Amino acid sequence: MLPGFNLSLGFTLFYLGLIVLIPLSAVFWKTSTLSWSQFWDTVTMPTALASYRLTFGTSFLAALANAFFGLIVAWVLVRYEFFGKRIVDAMVDLPFALPTAVAGITLATLYAQSGWIGRFLTPLGIHAANSQLGIFVALTFIGLPFIVRTVQPVLEDLEPELEEAATSLGANRWQVFWRVILPMLAPALLTGFALAFARALGEYGSVIFIAGNIPMKTQITPVIIMAELDMFDYAKATAIAVVMLVSSFVLLLGINILQWWTNRYNTTNLA
Amino acid sequence: MNKPVQRFLTICLVALAVTAPPIAASAKEIKLLNVSYDPTREFYTEYNAAFIRYWKAKTGDEVSISQSHGGSGKQAQSVVNGLEADVVTLGLAFDIDAIATQSRLLPADWQKKLPNNSSPYTSTIVFLVRKGNPKGIKDWEDLVKTGVKVVVPNPKTSGGARWAYLAAYAYALGQNHQDDVAAKVFIKKLYQNVPVLDPGARGATVTFAQREIGDVLLTWENEAHLVLKEFNSAGYEIVTPHQSILAEPPVAVVERTTKRRGTTAVAQAYLEYLYSDEGQELAGKHFYRPRNAKAAAKFAAQFTAVELVTIDQVFGGWAKAQKTHFADGGVFDQIYHP
Known part of the structure; x- marks a missing residue:
């Protein structure tokens, strides 16, 4: 064991407790003022159930889309030299920096029926604003930097010699990517996916402007929580928050285990 | 420690020193915080200047007034959660009731402390339509016709809604x-004709006016007039239905807070001055319906006559209306249940 382990572990636990656990336990504590049947009735309201499906579904799809396109962006940024690369690289971080409400209003304006993009989509029968598609667009926007920024450093460290070796051993480009590059990127890709997914689950600011917020159709769970708060029903609001929290935790834990498993697979293979 | 880290820490310290609030500056000045809702922004900016003049002339004291605006329900929550408001001027009595029951910062009978249900000005709900009223919307009945798109915020999150x-x-x-x-x-x-439920009144205005969604916006009368002023080139028109509701946005002194801060007298005067000729005239100027007959007569031309019902008459008060219509499983939820 490294020296200073006890001290640093103690510090880690203290810090996590202060920043994460205490606020979260307040959520559980507030919820516990409800009886079990009240809790169950609240979290299984038809509008709430519909919103879980919508929130988790669109967040998952958006993270998936980002994993694919974000990987391409990272690849281009690492492997190619081109004019204005620095600027493109900096642009990737914009969704981080932009207040989400600004992002939401901008997207909603672009995709509205009379907007720059919306006017071309509407004749095709695609209604991007005030629909589930709009939520997907907003979540994809806010999630992009997570994938790019987690994959990019790993990709930079990837030695071209490995690919050259694979090629010299007779692998084609596709095999090189599938058998050599992707397994090494997988842990970073999964981390990025998990971050983008978690971020999308809690997103409120940008989505409300583009979603339309119609109950049962385009109302995400955070909107229901806000509605309960606005009616001063803190216990019900936290009850729904607990459902979000627990299911997010389970999903993220699952992704972490998957990541640990791919890591182990890689190291044993390389050894 | 290496150089860049050292430099970074120095920058952090300097930044902290620069942004830290100056200690004990101007401690003697009287400060008031008025926590209000969204559409009153323009009105209270002007009213505060008038009150500061009045108070200076009357007592010689300088008073500075800060404003906070947001959705009525969210503002009430902030006060419950410790925002030190001296006075609250919100969109509906239910929100101040909630402050009284949740935090006991003011007595349960707060609404009897000032005349006219503690509502110095009133408003109502009107329709805002696009130039030339292409869908021919005149009254409530026209809102449920097929093909009419109505923009209104979510009543669960917005007082105006x-x-x-x-x-x-x-x-x-x-x-x-x-x-x-x-x-x-x-x-x-009606709500099946609503394509977007924004969380608040301002959001709905933006949806209707800037994003050009919907044929008609249901909103506060004063908000509708503001849109006319703001976007007069777009040629919106206000349609007043034959009947609407008497909306009473109430005001109250947050007594526990003012007692502790020693601002009770000035906070009380601040709200009472809303009932004065000057206060009433400013309310009228910002499209609230004044209570005072003189101011009402002056602004009569800008308000269309409308038959007004009250929430007490029709719904038996806020608490009951809230429970029947907006609580979970209430009438509003039933609209969307299959």
């Missing part, structure tokens, strides 16, 4: 001999 919902419901009750079943059918049809 609750007034709008109740105005529509009261109309439907009147048309159907007070029959609740028929009124529910009407209200369901």
Whole structure:
């Protein structure tokens, strides 16, 4: 064991407790003022159930889309030299920096029926604003930097010699990517996916402007929580928050285990 | 420690020193915080200047007034959670009731402390339509026609939207001999014509005016007039239905806070001055309906005559209306349940 382990572990636990656990336990504590049947009735309201499906579904799809396109962006940024690369690289971080409400209003304006993009989509029968598609667009926007920024450093460290070796051993480009590059990127890709997914689950600011917020159709769970708060029903609001929290935790834990498993697979293979 | 880290820490320290609040600056000045809701921004900016002049002339004291605006319900929550408001001027009595019951910062009978239900000015819900009123919208009945798109915020999150919902419901009750079943059918049809439920009144205004969604916006009368002023080139028109609801945005001194801060007298005077000729005239200027007959006469031209019902008459008060219509599983939820 490294020296200073006890001290640093103690510090880690203290810090996590202060920043994460205490606020979260307040959520559980507030919820516990409800009886079990009240809790169950609240979290299984038809509008709430519909919103879980919508929130988790669109967040998952958006993270998936980002994993694919974000990987391409990272690849281009690492492997190619081109004019204005620095600027493109900096642009990737914009969704981080932009207040989400600004992002939401901008997207909603672009995709509205009379907007720059919306006017071309509407004749095709695609209604991007005030629909589930709009939520997907907003979540994809806010999630992009997570994938790019987690994959990019790993990709930079990837030695071209490995690919050259694979090629010299007779692998084609596709095999090189599938058998050599992707397994090494997988842990970073999964981390990025998990971050983008978690971020999308809690997103409120940008989505409300583009979603339309119609109950049962385009109302995400955070909107229901806000509605309960606005009616001063803190216990019900936290009850729904607990459902979000627990299911997010389970999903993220699952992704972490998957990541640990791919890591182990890689190291044993390389050894 | 290496150089860049050292430099970074130095920058952090300097930044902290620069942004830290100056200690004990101007401690003697009287400070008031008025926590209000969204559409009053322009009105209170002007009213505060008038009150500061009045208070200086009367007592010689300088008073500075800060404003906070947001959705009425969210503002009430902030006060419950410790925002030190001296006075609250919110969109509906239910929100101040909530402050009273949740935090006991003010007495339960706060609404009896000032004249006219502690509402120095009133408003109502009107329709805002696009140039030339292409869908020919004149009254509530026109809102449930097929093909008409109505923009209104979510009554669960917006005070103004609750007034709008109740105005529509009261109309439907009147048309159907007070029959609740028929009124529910009407209200369901109405909300099925709503393509977007924004969380707040300003959001709905933006959806209608800037994003050009919908044929008609249901909103506060003063907000509708503001849109006319703000976007006068777009040529919106206000349509006043034959009947609407008397919306009373109430005001109250947050007594526990003012007692502790020693601002009770000035906070009380601040709200009472709203009932003065000057206060009433400013309210009228910002499109609130004044209570005072003189100011009301002066601004009579800008308000269309409308038959107004009250929430107490039709719904038996806020607490009951809230429970029947907006609570979980209430009438509003039933609209969306299959």
